[in-house]
Amino acid sequence: MADTGDIKKGFKMLIDGVPFAVVDHQFVKPGKGQAFIRTKLKSMIAGNVIDRTFKSGEKLEKANTEERTMQYLYDDGDNLLFMDTGNYEQVGVSKEVLEDVGLFLLEGVKVDIMFFNDRPIGVTPPTFVELTVTETEPGFKGDTSSNTTKPATTETGLVVNVPLFVNAGDKLKIDTRTSSYVERVKN
Amino acid sequence: MLRDGTASTRVATRTLASCRIGDLIEARGRWNGETIVDAEITLGHRPSATFPAPDGEWVRFQDHGVAHTLERRACAMRTVRAFFDQRAFLEVDTPLVVPSPGLDLHLDAFKLEGERRYLITSPEYQMKRLLAGGLPRIYQLARCFRRGEEGARHEPEFVMLEWYRAFADAEAAREDTEQLVSFLARELLSGQTQVHVGGGAVELAGRWERLTVREAFTRFAGRSMDELVDDEERFFRVLVEEIEPHLGRERALFLTRWPASMASLARLCPDDQSVADRFEAYVGGVEICNGFGELIDPVEQRARLVRDQRARREQGLADYPIDERFLGALEEGLPPCTGNALGFDRVLALLTEARSIADVIAIPRARL
Numbered sequence: 001m002a003d004t005g006d007i008k009k010g011f012k013m014l015i016d017g018v019p020f021a022v023v024d025h026q027f028v029k030p031g032k033g034q035a036f037i038r039t040k041l042k043s044m045i046a047g048n049v050i051d052r053t054f055k056s057g058e059k060l061e062k063a064n065t066e067e068r069t070m071q072y073l074y075d076d077g078d079n080l081l082f083m084d085t086g087n088y089e090q091v092g093v094s095k096e097v098l099e100d101v102g103l104f105l106l107e108g109v110k111v112d113i114m115f116f117n118d119r120p121i122g123v124t125p126p127t128f129v130e131l132t133v134t135e136t137e138p139g140f141k142g143d144t145s146s147n148t149t150k151p152a153t154t155e156t157g158l159v160v161n162v163p164l165f166v167n168a169g170d171k172l173k174i175d176t177r178t179s180s181y182v183e184r185v186k187n
Numbered sequence: 188m189l190r191d192g193t194a195s196t197r198v199a200t201r202t203l204a205s206c207r208i209g210d211l212i213e214a215r216g217r218w219n220g221e222t223i224v225d226a227e228i229t230l231g232h233r234p235s236a237t238f239p240a241p242d243g244e245w246v247r248f249q250d251h252g253v254a255h256t257l258e259r260r261a262c263a264m265r266t267v268r269a270f271f272d273q274r275a276f277l278e279v280d281t282p283l284v285v286p287s288p289g290l291d292l293h294l295d296a297f298k299l300e301g302e303r304r305y306l307i308t309s310p311e312y313q314m315k316r317l318l319a320g321g322l323p324r325i326y327q328l329a330r331c332f333r334r335g336e337e338g339a340r341h342e343p344e345f346v347m348l349e350w351y352r353a354f355a356d357a358e359a360a361r362e363d364t365e366q367l368v369s370f371l372a373r374e375l376l377s378g379q380t381q382v383h384v385g386g387g388a389v390e391l392a393g394r395w396e397r398l399t400v401r402e403a404f405t406r407f408a409g410r411s412m413d414e415l416v417d418d419e420e421r422f423f424r425v426l427v428e429e430i431e432p433h434l435g436r437e438r439a440l441f442l443t444r445w446p447a448s449m450a451s452l453a454r455l456c457p458d459d460q461s462v463a464d465r466f467e468a469y470v471g472g473v474e475i476c477n478g479f480g481e482l483i484d485p486v487e488q489r490a491r492l493v494r495d496q497r498a499r500r501e502q503g504l505a506d507y508p509i510d511e512r513f514l515g516a517l518e519e520g521l522p523p524c525t526g527n528a529l530g531f532d533r534v535l536a537l538l539t540e541a542r543s544i545a546d547v548i549a550i551p552r553a554r555l
Contacts, residue, residue: 033422
């Protein structure tokens, strides 16, 4: 059994059966009174953030979560299939759980999958991925303005804003945290 | 660019190639008013190859501005002393290692290993002995120690500014507080008296608002203080969650007249024995001090300490002794008096708009 002394950013606990991760916490203690830990908790299932105040020393139920690094195999229509390269175990993750993460994934890429009671509840892609542009307006030679961008579609269907010099067939480095273009990669 | 902590200057040289960032060098050349030109450079000391270390001292003190904050901290300490010295208060320094750290149920003290001695949680017992000794106005910037208190507004080792006035009531201590904090603000903020906390501006100059705990419960929580007072956990939960965030939002505020059971060293209010003559001040929802119209009756004081000691034992908390010298001072005779204890680091963090009080402390607990 954990208690409030274990609370730190990223600590995962169960509240009414739902796993929550601590995103922010503050020790509060009125003058000469009971101490509390005020927290902001993010639901690992629905993603919503709630406020919860715990009495200092209160017992907490640790969420039975586990993160595993797995390799993306393919999309079977309903699910994306991933494989644990250690024991070859395969897991399907629904597109509901994946949200937009699928747009960053090429076959063979390694991701971190969060499991709650052995059920996948979230997929974290690598911070940077490299994707090839399949479609974009032709670039304008000689345009040096750095503020001007245009949309480009990549092989996974992800659309990012790119500088004008990017052409179809270029490979791009993408920051998956912001879904944004970082640089063009030499083929 | 050269920097030695007090100023920076530029050096122009033809022989720079072997210098790295962080090198301590001696430059001899001609000063043209802006730059040392035609400099001959001698390498003095070269720090490690990884300088500046990402989590190192140079980055914290120089790049993150803690060195500058420490200048403001020193200015605040000088200002506090000037304030009290001008008002004929005597600066005192009482022991940090004491036989009893106080019996408050919500304070946990550090015990010295192998000895029946503790680090103080506040200098209150010792300062009251000085009052009994005929020192009517005293103050001290005391290091205090409270186990387990760590967060954006707490450090287990911190500086408490504590002062006492004999022959005065709690209203006098509130007026001291108003004047001191606005005086500090003017000194640190170039004449300004507003601070920004939690997205709003709070005015520190002029008379602060006064609100009783009973009124605060009714106004902000729609609850009766008197109904919650027997359930301390609920009382404080309502206070922390529903009331404190509203306190001192535009103007600083004193929350006064606490339930009688929540002030073991304050007198009861003469006109209402259900509440104690205790106050706390709030700036932008943050509590900055705790003051009392002091209890001077030795019989009542002993009864309360015995009650607190028993409660600590019943709850399985560390068993602290009763400080007989403190009670002896009350028996000898304490003048009617008022006192206040203000968290110096916390006020400095508010005035400098620091994210955490660790940012206004030379070396906070997390970096020990």
